[in-house]
Amino acid sequence: MTERLTLEIIGELAGVSRATVSRVVNDSPGVRDEVRERVLAVIQETGYQPHSAARSLASNRMDLISLVIPTSTQSLFTDPYFPRLIQGVTQSCNENNITMSLFMLHSEDEEERLYPRVLNRGYVDGVILASFDRADPLVARLEQNKMPFIMIGRPEESSNASYIDVNNEAGAYAAVTHLVRQGKTRIATITGRQDISSGKDRLAGYKRALIERGLSVDENLIVNGRFNELEAYNAMLKLLPHQPDAVFVASDGMAYGVLRALRQANISVPDEIAVVGFDDLPSSATSDPPLTTIRQPIRRMGAMAVDMLLDIINEGIDPPRRVVLPTELIVRQTCGTLNL
Amino acid sequence: MTERLTLEIIGELAGVSRATVSRVVNDSPGVRDEVRERVLAVIQETGYQPHSAARSLASNRMDLISLVIPTSTQSLFTDPYFPRLIQGVTQSCNENNITMSLFMLHSEDEEERLYPRVLNRGYVDGVILASFDRADPLVARLEQNKMPFIMIGRPEESSNASYIDVNNEAGAYAAVTHLVRQGKTRIATITGRQDISSGKDRLAGYKRALIERGLSVDENLIVNGRFNELEAYNAMLKLLPHQPDAVFVASDGMAYGVLRALRQANISVPDEIAVVGFDDLPSSATSDPPLTTIRQPIRRMGAMAVDMLLDIINEGIDPPRRVVLPTELIVRQTCGTLNL
DNA sequence: GCCCACCATGAGAGCGCTCTCATTTGCAAA
DNA sequence: TTTGCAAATGAGAGCGCTCTCATGGTGGGC
Numbered sequence: 161m162t163e164r165l166t167l168e169i170i171g172e173l174a175g176v177s178r179a180t181v182s183r184v185v186n187d188s189p190g191v192r193d194e195v196r197e198r199v200l201a202v203i204q205e206t207g208y209q210p211h212s213a214a215r216s217l218a219s220n221r222m223d224l225i226s227l228v229i230p231t232s233t234q235s236l237f238t239d240p241y242f243p244r245l246i247q248g249v250t251q252s253c254n255e256n257n258i259t260m261s262l263f264m265l266h267s268e269d270e271e272e273r274l275y276p277r278v279l280n281r282g283y284v285d286g287v288i289l290a291s292f293d294r295a296d297p298l299v300a301r302l303e304q305n306k307m308p309f310i311m312i313g314r315p316e317e318s319s320n321a322s323y324i325d326v327n328n329e330a331g332a333y334a335a336v337t338h339l340v341r342q343g344k345t346r347i348a349t350i351t352g353r354q355d356i357s358s359g360k361d362r363l364a365g366y367k368r369a370l371i372e373r374g375l376s377v378d379e380n381l382i383v384n385g386r387f388n389e390l391e392a393y394n395a396m397l398k399l400l401p402h403q404p405d406a407v408f409v410a411s412d413g414m415a416y417g418v419l420r421a422l423r424q425a426n427i428s429v430p431d432e433i434a435v436v437g438f439d440d441l442p443s444s445a446t447s448d449p450p451l452t453t454i455r456q457p458i459r460r461m462g463a464m465a466v467d468m469l470l471d472i473i474n475e476g477i478d479p480p481r482r483v484v485l486p487t488e489l490i491v492r493q494t495c496g497t498l499n500l
Numbered sequence: 501m502t503e504r505l506t507l508e509i510i511g512e513l514a515g516v517s518r519a520t521v522s523r524v525v526n527d528s529p530g531v532r533d534e535v536r537e538r539v540l541a542v543i544q545e546t547g548y549q550p551h552s553a554a555r556s557l558a559s560n561r562m563d564l565i566s567l568v569i570p571t572s573t574q575s576l577f578t579d580p581y582f583p584r585l586i587q588g589v590t591q592s593c594n595e596n597n598i599t600m601s602l603f604m605l606h607s608e609d610e611e612e613r614l615y616p617r618v619l620n621r622g623y624v625d626g627v628i629l630a631s632f633d634r635a636d637p638l639v640a641r642l643e644q645n646k647m648p649f650i651m652i653g654r655p656e657e658s659s660n661a662s663y664i665d666v667n668n669e670a671g672a673y674a675a676v677t678h679l680v681r682q683g684k685t686r687i688a689t690i691t692g693r694q695d696i697s698s699g700k701d702r703l704a705g706y707k708r709a710l711i712e713r714g715l716s717v718d719e720n721l722i723v724n725g726r727f728n729e730l731e732a733y734n735a736m737l738k739l740l741p742h743q744p745d746a747v748f749v750a751s752d753g754m755a756y757g758v759l760r761a762l763r764q765a766n767i768s769v770p771d772e773i774a775v776v777g778f779d780d781l782p783s784s785a786t787s788d789p790p791l792t793t794i795r796q797p798i799r800r801m802g803a804m805a806v807d808m809l810l811d812i813i814n815e816g817i818d819p820p821r822r823v824v825l826p827t828e829l830i831v832r833q834t835c836g837t838l839n840l
Numbered sequence: 841g842c843c844c845a846c847c848a849t850g851a852g853a854g855c856g857c858t859c860t861c862a863t864t865t866g867c868a869a870a
Numbered sequence: 871t872t873t874g875c876a877a878a879t880g881a882g883a884g885c886g887c888t889c890t891c892a893t894g895g896t897g898g899g900c
Contacts (some may be wrong), residue, residue, distance in 0.1 A: 504855095506857085508856080508857095518858095519858085519859085522857070522858065526858085550856080551857070554856030554857040555858075557857070557858090558858040558859080
């Protein structure tokens with residue numbers, strides 16, 4: 161086991177003091193170019209790497225943020241939402257030279273055990289909370305501990321936490337408006353869970369679109385599919401007697417269930433019933449038929465969350481940062497586009 | 501900003517020295533029960549948490565492992581493989597009270613920048629490498645740095661790295677054997693990428709099953725679908741003229757493409773052609789028709805990887821630890837089960 | 841040619857913990 | 871009670887770094 165390289169040793173090799181090497185390593189000013197190069201050369205050839213714990217201890221920052229994904233969201237692991245979010249987060253962390261630790265809470269028990277590791281400045285510099293529960297108890301604890309954090313999705317109205325969200329309402333509005341423009345008049349919707357902000361917002365957008373376009377909101381045409389493929393399948397069956405000519409489905413995953421139901425009922429899509437989803441899952445491009453849907457910038461959201469969090473860490477928690485990202489309508493073949 | 505709680509302060513409050521508090525915090529022996537309780541009480545009411553960096557610096561362990569997912573695997577983010585793996589890893593990390601940092605490498609550039617953070621004992625205690633590239637250059641660097649690590653999937657034969665893998669060969673063998681038992685004789689396969697061990701192993705299992713069952717291997721019945729839905733769709737089209745009565749598809753994602761092709765060609769599944777997939781994606785239970793497939797214990801693999809890594813960290817790198825986990829045949833409706 | 845200012849560098853303290861080793865304490869046996 | 875010994879506790883050094891402050895050197899202005 162060879163001895164660990166330290167600033168001291170590098171300094172010795174380069175003929176300077178520990179302090180100077182530290183300055184070089186941290187790109188601090190006040191080092192002659194000639195000296196800087198000499199030190200850099202030594203670092204290069206020895207392969208010196210600063211000891212992160214020592215650095216953290218002395219500087220009181222961990223260069224570590226954590227991404228927390230609570231229990232309740234586990235079920236949503238079937239779609240690429242989290243992978244994409246994680247991609248965005250890690251990418252931005254890499255660019256900013258900090259590391260990301262991931263906490264997935266599997267049980268209440270674990271939550272209790274893990275909280276300290278997430279709430280304490282001795283562990284992380286900040287937290288990204290990807291909870292769908294708007295009233296997640298972790299929010300209060302984070303605020304109380306003055307831990308910098310940012311939510312993915314919107315917290316309760318009363319909270320003044322920082323957050324970043326996708327404009328679900330506007331996305332749904334765009335989807336339904338598109339359907340109206342196709343001449344559809346009996347537009348149904350299969351909603352997502354209403355205890356989740358995205359589920360609620362998508363329903364709200366649906367309603368606003370109908371009203372603004374002069375169509376009435378018919379409660380018979382609204383069925384809850386709870387973001388579940390099978391429930392959506394059944395919901396579609398329930399919808400059929402009310403003769404919709406279009407369905408806005410609050411997630412692509414549910415839309416697959418809808419397409420399956422319609423296929424089995426021998427109802428042609430989009431001629432008899434048009435379908436629009438939400439999420440733009442990869443497989444929506446090759447579904448049968450390819451699904452018209454709303455694309456959300458998940459990856460970008462993850463990346464921006466990191467940037468915002470770093471800003472909070474550096475500049476302080478006030479005022480709250482809030483960002484809502486736009487969505488995009490992806491027209492494929494389930495919506496009966498007339499190719500105007 | 502209130503002053504940070506330290507061992508010193510807790511000691512003062514409890515009327516003991518820093519050293520004793522440290523012993524209590526770390527569950528070390530040699531503290532009278534009475535004293536221990538007194539200290540614990542103070543810790544409890546003050547909410548003291550040790551400073552992880554200070555602890556790391558003094559003890560020379562980081563209580564941090566990292567999960568590294570290289571560039572090349574990005575495309576596979578469409579299926580829940582990684583989410584599940586990550587779930588398993590985080591769960592086991594939680595149980596062992598260590599934290600997991602996630603590195604996803606997005607580009608060559610980033611790789612260079614990130615390597616030091618993953619190769620250096622000053623950053624992490626060990627690494628789990630979830631690469632599909634058996635000759636990933638990171639392996640050599642990890643070995644060279646004597647960094648404890650474990651691969652998910654098998655490394656090159658020559659390497660003596662520790663790894664954990666799923667028995668892809670046996671899974672494929674089971675799938676094809678099942679097809680043979682159903683009386684199928686012209687069993688085709690759509691393979692995955694052959695530069696990935698799982699792709700290769702599944703093809704090997706397919707061949708072994710045919711041979712052991714006295715069927716010949718017909719190269720016309722083997723087409724590469726590269727783990728891609730669209731390529732699998734085209735592969736199925738290419739297979740049709742050779743009149744297979746069954747297809748073993750090397751991934752569920754590809755199997756969906758196969759089902760789509762067969763549906764459009766008006767070929768009934770399983771009556772005319774039986775289909776068996778691999779992976780058991782969540783949506784395979786509700787595909788049209790529900791897909792017979794091979795389930796892999798991904799989550800468990802992730803959890804075991806952590807346990808094995810910790811063992812390596814504590815007990816040393818030799819001898820290499822190697823584990824191969826079994827798969828399970830999930831019979832649904834695409835394989836023409838006779839319900840014997 | 842001298843002084844002063846300023847830039848480059850080094851010395852030293854300290855971050856909060858662990859761990860070794862010395863010291864004290866408590867208790868049983870004599 | 872005294873002695874001896876093991877168990878409990880404390881003192882102190884040190885982990886590798888950052889950061890402040892002192893010091894030394896250099897050049898410009900007069």
